[in-house]
Amino acid sequence: MSASIANAERPEGTATIPPPFLSVHDLRVEFAARQSLFRHRRTPTRAVNDVSFSIPAGKTLGLVGESGAGKSTVARAILRLVQIQSGQVIVEGRNVSSLSGAPLVEYRRQVQVVFQDPYSSLNPSHVVGEIVGELITRHRGIRPGRARDELVAKLLQRVGLGSFVMERLPDELSGGQRQRVAIARALAVEPRLIVCDEPTSALDVSIQSQIINLLADLQASAGLTYLFITHNLAMARHISHTLAVMYLGYLVESGPTERVFARPAHPYTEMLLASSPVPDPAQQRQRAAARSRINRSTDPSTSLRAGPAIAAAVTGCPFANRCSRVMDICRKTMPVQTEVSGGGSVRCHAHTTGATIDFIGIKFGH
Ligand SMILES: Nc1ncnc2c1ncn2[C@@H]1O[C@H](COP(=O)(O)OP(=O)(O)OP(=O)(O)O)[C@@H](O)[C@H]1O
Numbered sequence: 001m002s003a004s005i006a007n008a009e010r011p012e013g014t015a016t017i018p019p020p021f022l023s024v025h026d027l028r029v030e031f032a033a034r035q036s037l038f039r040h041r042r043t044p045t046r047a048v049n050d051v052s053f054s055i056p057a058g059k060t061l062g063l064v065g066e067s068g069a070g071k072s073t074v075a076r077a078i079l080r081l082v083q084i085q086s087g088q089v090i091v092e093g094r095n096v097s098s099l100s101g102a103p104l105v106e107y108r109r110q111v112q113v114v115f116q117d118p119y120s121s122l123n124p125s126h127v128v129g130e131i132v133g134e135l136i137t138r139h140r141g142i143r144p145g146r147a148r149d150e151l152v153a154k155l156l157q158r159v160g161l162g163s164f165v166m167e168r169l170p171d172e173l174s175g176g177q178r179q180r181v182a183i184a185r186a187l188a189v190e191p192r193l194i195v196c197d198e199p200t201s202a203l204d205v206s207i208q209s210q211i212i213n214l215l216a217d218l219q220a221s222a223g224l225t226y227l228f229i230t231h232n233l234a235m236a237r238h239i240s241h242t243l244a245v246m247y248l249g250y251l252v253e254s255g256p257t258e259r260v261f262a263r264p265a266h267p268y269t270e271m272l273l274a275s276s277p278v279p280d281p282a283q284q285r286q287r288a289a290a291r292s293r294i295n296r297s298t299d300p301s302t303s304l305r306a307g308p309a310i311a312a313a314v315t316g317c318p319f320a321n322r323c324s325r326v327m328d329i330c331r332k333t334m335p336v337q338t339e340v341s342g343g344g345s346v347r348c349h350a351h352t353t354g355a356t357i358d359f360i361g362i363k364f365g366h
């Protein structure tokens, strides 16, 4: 991640902790198994298992984990786009998990989302002025005309675009410009929470930095709260105040970003950080060696591609088949969330049975 990214300083914890803007309690989401000629038992997929975390107002929680971990499903549950099996989503003190009808429509309007591929979320046959203006009409009741155009131009200015793009169709814009339009559209409804699901992964690296800077600037000026999903750990470190790590549908670790990077508590977090590419080849080799020490599994049935169906079947720790520190108890009992010194929590028996994690001692610098 480029050093030019603003807001790189995300201090570890200060004396006053604001109340959570968003909190998620024991969230569980299941998907019905698809019917198949070869499958007789239709066990539902548990995409998200007993996940709990909170985000203070005006802060960013980075949600990381490999493909299929359940990150987008958590986001979709918060946005109320998938059915919540159990658990609660609380936004500004209000339980939104069971909203329906008009209050649900109103809630969905307040919580905006920016996806990886802005093209798929922007109507290709509408010009930008209409795409952004339409939301202004719906949200504020301002009809098409000069007053609405002025508001659109102001929003575009806030995201670094000139008013000339109002006449352009989405496919006449660059990827970065399209993502800026998607952010302007999200801002049109004056949201307080924005869910960003890999908002930069389809963009060139130089453009990624610009979008991250823009999001950080908007947070500083408008007090926005972000749930920021990414595969890019360096980016997560820059943008997030707290980090949450998911593995096979479970939240295995969370805590202040700098604590998690400096002292990862869960073996999976260690492995994930050790997989993060670094420019220095010597450090990269050191990390690769650390990664192979931590990840003992060679059994393809335990690979991440096997998905959360495995998590539904296991009774113990979902990481047990890959963990070099596995103990008997790990295969029998699901570890509970335990507080970690330095802030946050971890779901690992090594923190509940008296054993201590032997940190691999690698520094994760920028
Ligand atoms: N609509 C659906 N129906 C059935 N299964 C689903 C559905 N959506 C997601 N899943 C499954 O739930 C699991 C979690 O998916 P999710 O998209 O949340 O993962 P993710 O962490 O966002 O992955 P990625 O990093 O690849 O985006 C996956 O195994 C996926 O196949």
Ligand code: SF4
Pocket (backbone or CB within 6 Å): 266, 267, 268, 317, 318, 319, 320, 321, 323, 324, 325, 326, 327, 330, 335, 347, 348, 349, 350
């Ligand atoms: S609970 Fe056991 S198997 Fe799971 S991560 Fe901790 S030590 Fe490894």
Ligand SMILES: [Mg+2]
Pocket (backbone or CB within 6 Å): 071, 072, 073, 197
């Ligand atoms: Mg996803």
